[in-house]
Amino acid sequence: MALLNVLCYPDPRLHKVAKPVGQVDARVKKIVADMAETMYEAPGVGLAATQVDIHERIVVIDVSDEQNELRVFINPEIIWSSPEKKSWREGCLSVPDFYDEVERPAQVKVRALDLDGKEFEIDADGLLAVCLQHEMDHLQGKVFVEYLSMLKRTRVSQKLKKRAKELLGER
Numbered sequence: 001m002a003l004l005n006v007l008c009y010p011d012p013r014l015h016k017v018a019k020p021v022g023q024v025d026a027r028v029k030k031i032v033a034d035m036a037e038t039m040y041e042a043p044g045v046g047l048a049a050t051q052v053d054i055h056e057r058i059v060v061i062d063v064s065d066e067q068n069e070l071r072v073f074i075n076p077e078i079i080w081s082s083p084e085k086k087s088w089r090e091g092c093l094s095v096p097d098f099y100d101e102v103e104r105p106a107q108v109k110v111r112a113l114d115l116d117g118k119e120f121e122i123d124a125d126g127l128l129a130v131c132l133q134h135e136m137d138h139l140q141g142k143v144f145v146e147y148l149s150m151l152k153r154t155r156v157s158q159k160l161k162k163r164a165k166e167l168l169g170e171r
């Protein structure tokens with residue numbers, strides 16, 4: 001396993017649209033293992049392949065308190081969203097030290113492939129529903145700050161660009 005480099009907003013590669021996985025083979029399993037290691041190390045509750053510059057439809061999530069319930073979603077699709085919405089304070093490994101409220105459907109039904117290439121469906125609510133929608137947005141090239149006002153987005157973008165420069169300067 002290996003730790004992967006997480007792209008930081010406003011990196012343009014975060015806006016690439018991921019392609020479906022053709023076959024769940026050893027190559028894909030290695031990507032999943034590396035993504036899980038990277039997510040746990042961060043630590044984070046979810047990671048989309050787009051964030052590690054792999055533009056394939058792969059998501060890993062672990063919303064458990066003990067961080068011992070890894071969920072893998074390959075080629076995930078939202079097949080139902082509740083009309084009821086809910087607002088959560090979201091964060092993202094690609095937008096360090098920034099959190100803000102985003103309103104999304106409170107419940108979703110998702111269909112995906114597991115690590116054996118088998119199709120499954122899951123009904124999600126609470127943090128899992130938020131996380132699934134947030135990570136699947138990444139696969140479409142969308143970062144959660146794009147739900148916020150232009151003013152907030154510009155602010156966070158400037159702050160992170162400055163931070164990236166400072167980090168480079170420290171090397």
Ligand code: NI
Binds near residue numbers: 091134138
């Ligand atoms: Ni994110």
